[in-house]
Amino acid sequence: MKKNYTMLEWIKQPWPWYIAGPLIGLTVPALLLLGNKSFGISSSLRHVCAACIPSKIPFFQYDWKKEIWNLFFVGGILIGGIIAAQLLANPEPIQVNAKLSAELATYGVTNYESIIPKDLFAWSELLTARGIFMMVIGGLMVGFGTRYAGGCTSGHAIMGLSNLQWPSLVATCCFMAGGFFMTNLILPYILKL
């Protein structure tokens, strides 16, 4: 069958891992070659604290302006999200594994319009017990955990492993172990709330 997709239609489909993964991997040399910067995103949260709410805490007493590239980078990610959603959006519902959708249906999660489930992440859900877990407590764990671990998926799993750092391998294994534990043993109870 002759494919008569336009380039744009082709780009609008979800991209496969073998396109996305190498592109993300190339961010590592791109940042190093552009300006000797090590890939890492969770540090941006620390810079926001240092810039906005340092509160005389020694951990936030540094010249955050020297790290401003990191804030430009995450600002870019936000703009990239806007561009992808406005210009390159996939009109089809999100495809998920049938087992997952069957399980999610039991928690009342049935909306697949958006890659972020609207049944769970919405302003109307925010003040429910489930919403507080999903958005507030989850966020606190991400912020506290990444700093205690010294990095997140980008700084440890991608940058650290690329540079063959064994502490990053340990950290990555812990991220995964924590994720498996939460998803399979605890999250079902939170989703039932």
Place this chain on the structure above:
Amino acid sequence: MSAKDITYSEKPFTAHQNNTDYEVRSQNAMCVNESKLDKPLSSNIKYGLLGILFGIVFVKAEIISWFRIQEMFRLQSFHMYGVIGSAVVVGMISVLLIKRYNAKSIEGEKINLESKKFNKWQIYGGLLFGFGWAITGACPGPLFAQIGTGASVIIVTLLSAIAGTWVYGRFRTSLPH
């Protein structure tokens, strides 16, 4: 080590009475191999452009999708393993080449990579981040992209993550490291 000394011996910036700026910033994995060159703010635009490309990949490959993260932690899809695995392989080869050929940045500086230090409390931090990752379906980078796609409520998650970082900073000295 020597590169660091050269960079900082000239003009140590004192941000806090007992800490040099370098010491504070190097706590806990931060990019401390900063440039000595005096550059205008606009020189950061290139990082913004790279961030835009990165954000588009995040959204289009559905890496920022809560559903994809659930599939990953339930072993129901290879997608995220493929993304992270191939990203690491490409990153590793790139770093190897950069070291092998002593590559310089486009500004002519020698590229230096910091080593990560280990302490066993990273294990607990890592597990805690893993819990948060599974619940929110996002690491710090995807939070920004999610907000960009129009999920405005994720601002609450991002502010919570900033609050979590602040709480860590506040209690850092009383936490075991």
